Amino acid sequence: MSTSPTKPTVPLVATLFAGSLACLACGQGVPEDSAVTTLDVTGRVVFLPALGVTKVQAVEETVTFRECWPCRDRDDVAHAALVALPGVAARYGHGNAKHRLRLALDGLAALGHRPPDKLDAAEVSALMRHLTIPGGSARWAARFAPVMAADADPATSALHPWSHLTTEQRAALREGYGALLADRVARVSPPPRLAPPEGDPQACAMCGVGSVEVSAAEVHCHGGTVRAREHVWRPVRFNAHVLGGPRTPSAQQGNLCPVCSDETTKAGAVGAEAMEGSYLRALRSEGRTDEVASIRQGAVPRLIGWAGHDLSETSAGRPPVPPNEKPWEHILVRRRVATPCNSPSST
Structure with missing residues (x-):
């Protein structure tokens, strides 16, 4: 019995309104009422029709984003958690720890989950261990910097928050979240x-x-x-x-x-x-x-x-x-x- 090939996921994007910029995390359009973040672009993926392959072309560009208030709130949550956990902040460096935790919280948001009510050292470490990488890869800005994807257009935004995620990105987030849940269960299980x-x-x-x-x-x-x-x-x-x-x-x-x-x-x-x-x-x-x-x-x-x-x-x-x-x-x-x-x- 033959099977049909898997249809690739097409990011659901929309053209930005005049004056708006995409949120660097969830990708939705944000009007002119928040600070601008500028990221450097060092490469762009280009398609070579004659060879049927892609390559990364070196460029020197910048791309600008804003943050919507729900995503901005997660930054505040990460900062407050690490202020209350000086040991974790010292282990990774406050700036590095905050960035890693913020990416993990973005990963939760992409799956529709709010930040945990209790962010103790064990939970923060587990979040960073399991969701920092898939959360960072899921951000809208990851399509643009440091290497811009072939289909990435700075004049666009996600049609709705996180609609740009591919099947592979969603699978990686679910895998990380499953590992986080297993970690939570293990922390309250009797010691073997x-x-x-x-x-x-x-x-x-x-x-x-x-x-x-x-x-x-x-x-x-x-x-x-x-x-x-x-x-x-x-x-x-x-x-x-x-x-x-x-x-x-x-x-x-x-x-x-x-x-x-x-x-x-x-x-x-x-x-x-x-x-x-x-x-x-x-x-x-x-x-x-x-x-x-x-x-x-x-x-x-x-x-x-x-x-x-x-x-x-x-x-x-x-x-x-x-x-x-x-x-x-x-x-x-x-x-x-x-x-x-x-x-x-x-x-």
Whole structure:
């Protein structure tokens, strides 16, 4: 069965009234009662009939626009939101952040949505992440600057707000809005627990925790559970004896949870110093301040990392050690702390 080719979208435009200019965002005509914005045009798309192709011809022109009051209001909304969020403004630079947020709000408007009532840091970041690019591409001014489209005419305006949008532009806006909605759902969803990546030992090589809690929003930002696992867990290679286990002829492959990864970075290697730092953090989280004080005074217990303990058990013909529900549970709960002495040094 044959199918008809998709009919291209033709922008719905109209000739401007005398003295009017098109709104740089929604494209509708604006009379002479607002400020003019001038943009530089550095190129123009031209059609070459003999070759049946288009090319960009370099030009040096300018094109002028105005803003209708609904679009101007979105600029005020973006400014007010960033004044209330100095951290976001500082991260991107106030001018850059305002521009990006304004483009995202334009994207919402093109879909018929008003700015959100609550523009906190998470919502502003999500808007800029998902709608800045499609929102910027949807503006009327994007047809003219910096490169003017072949069918763009400065003497025209959109027939009605956003009527110039193509099928592709509307699809990009809907895709961005869908991602924004998914982001909103993730922010209020319960935080999932992520195990190490599939195929790897299913516990942290040092503290033995089998999963770590992350926000649903973070999982969404990474594109799903698989990539979030790869981001949260740090892959490492080590010899089991640096974690208190038996020496082996080859290095072991494992993963570190965020806490143990942080302590390993501080120490410079997987080993005694990193284990001690991670163990102290676990004691503090359990409220065992007396033991923390004792270790600080030099009574360092013989720490056995989960991977070293697991290898010791399996080498002796005993069952593998299951992952811990809490960090260092194989020591804190099962009381496997030996007579205080220094743990094996890292190599």
